[in-house]
Amino acid sequence: xxxxxxxxxxxxxxxxxxxxxxxxxxxxxxxxxxxxxxxxxxxxxxxxxxxxxxxxxxxxxxxxxxxxxxxxxxxxxxxxxxxxxxxxxxxxxxxxxxxxxxxxxxxxxxxxxxxx
Amino acid sequence: xxxxxxxxxxxxxxxxxxxxxxxxxxxxxxxxxxxxxxxxxxxxxxxxxxxxxxxxxxxxxxxxxxxxxxxxxxxxxxxxxxxxxxxxxxxxxxxxxxxxxxxxxxxxxxxxxx
Numbered sequence: 001x002x003x004x005x006x007x008x009x010x011x012x013x014x015x016x017x018x019x020x021x022x023x024x025x026x027x028x029x030x031x032x033x034x035x036x037x038x039x040x041x042x043x044x045x046x047x048x049x050x051x052x053x054x055x056x057x058x059x060x061x062x063x064x065x066x067x068x069x070x071x072x073x074x075x076x077x078x079x080x081x082x083x084x085x086x087x088x089x090x091x092x093x094x095x096x097x098x099x100x101x102x103x104x105x106x107x108x109x110x111x112x113x114x115x116x
Numbered sequence: 117x118x119x120x121x122x123x124x125x126x127x128x129x130x131x132x133x134x135x136x137x138x139x140x141x142x143x144x145x146x147x148x149x150x151x152x153x154x155x156x157x158x159x160x161x162x163x164x165x166x167x168x169x170x171x172x173x174x175x176x177x178x179x180x181x182x183x184x185x186x187x188x189x190x191x192x193x194x195x196x197x198x199x200x201x202x203x204x205x206x207x208x209x210x211x212x213x214x215x216x217x218x219x220x221x222x223x224x225x226x227x228x229x230x
Contacts, residue, residue: 004158006158042223043204043223043224044118044221044223045159045206045208045219045221046221047218047219091158091159093159102147102164102171102172102210102217103161103164103172103174104149104151104159104161104219105161106151106158106159106160106161107158108157108158109157109158
């Protein structure tokens with residue numbers, strides 16, 4: 001069975017600095033998708049960034065980028081120029097599509113604190 | 117505002133009871149997902165419907181059931197409730213296929229079982 005592990009329950013970063021959140025996963029499938037979601041105090045889930053496994057190029061969305069290492073099954077999120085509004089829970093998620101069904105598996109999350 | 121609505125926002129009930137959570141997807145979205153988020157935990161995928169048909173099943177208990185109606189709204193029924201069922205229940209609707217599929221989450225229903 002697929003699993004997603006986020007080993008950092010909590011991280012802190014100084015405003016304007018860079019922080020990297022870790023995520024590892026386990027799967028025997030070769031084609032899958034990876035995501036980072038942000039959950040602010042409002043509890044709304046917001047998609048931050050996504051990556052397709054067969055693409056070697058790391059995804060980037062403005063200040064957010066990933067370091068995707070397929071062989072190591074690692075998918076870390078880098079937040080540059082951290083802002084107070086980045087404070088939230090961040091969830092790594094895995095999705096595969098066996099037989100056209102979509103199943104998402106989420107990690108347990110990393111709480112990011114941004115210090116002014 | 118994602119465009120996905122969930123009612124009620126909060127629900128307090130007793131053990132052994134049954135409740136129904138409702139989700140209205142964004143206009144035009146055919147797919148609806150249900151998730152459970154227990155305190156300080158990640159989201160557990162429960163079930164997915166696509167255009168009225170069950171498409172994928174996660175770790176959904178037999179006491180839980182769901183359906184998607186012709187107007188595409190979905191309901192999650194939780195019965196014989198236990199204390200451990202207290203959680204935030206999210207619904208998400210999605211558009212697109214493959215990597216382009218984007219899930220839009222509702223605000224959640226917070227269920228407290230006493």
